[in-house]
Amino acid sequence: MNFRPSRIFLMMACTIVLSEQADAGEGVLRPWKDVQGRIIQAALVSATADSVILKMADGKEHQLALSRLCAEDQAFVKSQSAATAPAPTTAQGATPAVMAPSSSRLPIEKRTWPENVVVPTKSIEIQVVEENVAARNCVYRSEGFEFTSQAKLSGLVMKEVARTFEATKTLVSSLPWGVVCQPPEGFERYKAELFETRKDYIAAGGPENSGGVYMSGDKIFRVPFPSIGLKLLGKTYAKDENYDGGTLIHEITHQVMDAYLTFLPVWVIEGTAEYTEMLPYNAGKFRADAHQKGLKDHIQEMQKRDYAIEIGNLEEHLTMNRSTWSGIANTTNRKMGELYFRSVLAVYFFCHLDGDKKGTRFIKFMDAVYGETEALRTFFKDPRVKHFPDGRFSYPTSFPPPDMKPETAPFKHLDLLLDGRSYSQIAKEMTDAYKNIGVKISVN
Known part of the structure; x- marks a missing residue:
C-alpha cells in the first residue's frame, strides 16, 4: 500500500x-x-x-x-x-x-538511548492532602501524581506506591522518543484512584479482567490495591516485596502519553507500553540499556504460553484501525495477547533494529x-x-482543529516510518534484523 x-x-x-x-x-x-x-x-x-x-x-x-x-x-x-x-x-x-x-x-541527532533510568528522590516525597478514613477518601501527592485512596496509607507505603508511577514517567521522558510528559489540560498532576478491593475497582468502571486501567475519557488511572502490591497486615496496609509491577508500568505509560494517543496507531500505543513493561525494573530503577535482554525474556515467556513469534501481515498490522483492533481484541484474551505481542515486536524493531539501529525513523x-x-x-x-x-x-469554520478522526489521524505520519519502502521490503528487513540477534520471526 x-x-x-x-x-x-x-x-x-x-x-x-x-x-x-x-x-x-x-x-x-x-x-x-x-x-x-x-x-x-x-x-x-x-x-x-x-x-x-x-x-x-x-x-x-x-x-x-x-x-x-x-x-x-x-x-x-x-x-x-x-x-x-x-x-x-x-x-x-x-x-x-x-x-x-x-x-x-x-x-x-543529539538524542541517545539511556542506560539506567532512576527515579529522582524528590519525585517520591509524599504530601498528605486529606485523610478522611470514615469517608474512605485519602488524598496524597507526589511530584507528578495525585493519588486518591480508599484507605489511609503510611508515608513509607505511599512512597513505594508512588515510586513506580514516578519512575515510569521518568523513563518515558528519558527515552529518545521525545515524549513530553505533562498532565492533561486543567490538571495540576496526573490522577490515580486506588481501590481497596477488586469489587470496588469494578464498581468504579474497571474492566473485570484487568489489574488496572487508564481511562482516557476522564484522564484517571484506576487500580485495586492488590495490583499495586498492597496487602493488609493487621489493620494497616504494607507493600508486598515480591510484587511485580509490569501491568502497572504498562498502564502508566498510557497515562503519561495521553496527549499522543489520538495521533498514534493502536500498535504504537500498545507496543510502547509493552516496551516499557518489558525493561528490567527494580525499586525505581529501569535498566533501559538491557532492552534486548528484556525483549528476549519477554519472547521466552510468550513462547511458554504457546504464542508464536510472528507479526503476520505487516501492512495489515501497522494500518489496523481502532474498531478492527477492538473487534479482534475483545474476542478472547489470547487474541488481545497476540496483538500486544506483535506490537512490541514491531516497536522494538523500529527502535533498535531498523536502519541505523538508533531508532531514527521511529523518533x-x-x-x-x-x-x-x-x-x-x-x-x-x-x-x-x-x-x-x-x-x-x-x-469558526475558518479555523478548523487538527484532524482527530480515528480513521485518519493515527496514520498521518506513518510514511516517516516507511521512508519510501514497501511493506514487503520492511518485512524482509525485519526478518533479517531479528535473525541477527538470534530471534526467528515470521512476518510478511
Whole structure:
C-alpha cells in the first residue's frame, strides 16, 4: 500500500488551486514546501516549537506539524522566534508571536538511548492532602501524581506506591522518543484512584479482567490495591516485596502519553507500553540499556504460553484501525495477547533494529506526532475556540482543529516510518534484523 500524504497539507494545496485569485489579506504570502516536495503559497500566522499555523490566500488557517515542512522552511520558522512573526491579525485583533523552540527538547541527532533510568528522590516525597478514613477518601501527592485512596496509607507505603508511577514517567521522558510528559489540560498532576478491593475497582468502571486501567475519557488511572502490591497486615496496609509491577508500568505509560494517543496507531500505543513493561525494573530503577535482554525474556515467556513469534501481515498490522483492533481484541484474551505481542515486536524493531539501529525513523515519527499534540494544544488555547461545561467546544469554520478522526489521524505520519519502502521490503528487513540477534520471526 502506498500511504496517503499528509491530509492537512493536501487540503491546503487544494485550497490554493481553487483560490489563487483570492485576496491575500494582510498576511505575507510565501512558498512553503513539505518533506515530499509539494509547494503551496501561505502566510505564517504563528508557531510553537513543533507546529505552525499557516493562513491561505482565502483566509482559512491550517495547523501543520513543523516536521512536515522541508528543512529550509523549518529553519525559517525558527528564525522568526527572535522577532515578530509575519503574521496576519487574528479575529480578536491580536497578532500572535512565534514562540521559540523548547530548550528542553533535544534535536533528534543529539538524542541517545539511556542506560539506567532512576527515579529522582524528590519525585517520591509524599504530601498528605486529606485523610478522611470514615469517608474512605485519602488524598496524597507526589511530584507528578495525585493519588486518591480508599484507605489511609503510611508515608513509607505511599512512597513505594508512588515510586513506580514516578519512575515510569521518568523513563518515558528519558527515552529518545521525545515524549513530553505533562498532565492533561486543567490538571495540576496526573490522577490515580486506588481501590481497596477488586469489587470496588469494578464498581468504579474497571474492566473485570484487568489489574488496572487508564481511562482516557476522564484522564484517571484506576487500580485495586492488590495490583499495586498492597496487602493488609493487621489493620494497616504494607507493600508486598515480591510484587511485580509490569501491568502497572504498562498502564502508566498510557497515562503519561495521553496527549499522543489520538495521533498514534493502536500498535504504537500498545507496543510502547509493552516496551516499557518489558525493561528490567527494580525499586525505581529501569535498566533501559538491557532492552534486548528484556525483549528476549519477554519472547521466552510468550513462547511458554504457546504464542508464536510472528507479526503476520505487516501492512495489515501497522494500518489496523481502532474498531478492527477492538473487534479482534475483545474476542478472547489470547487474541488481545497476540496483538500486544506483535506490537512490541514491531516497536522494538523500529527502535533498535531498523536502519541505523538508533531508532531514527521511529523518533522522527514520534516527533511528528508531538507536533500534532502541540497543534491541538495551540488550537484549544486560541480565543476563537469556545469551551462549554459539558466538554463540547465550537470554533469558526475558518479555523478548523487538527484532524482527530480515528480513521485518519493515527496514520498521518506513518510514511516517516516507511521512508519510501514497501511493506514487503520492511518485512524482509525485519526478518533479517531479528535473525541477527538470534530471534526467528515470521512476518510478511
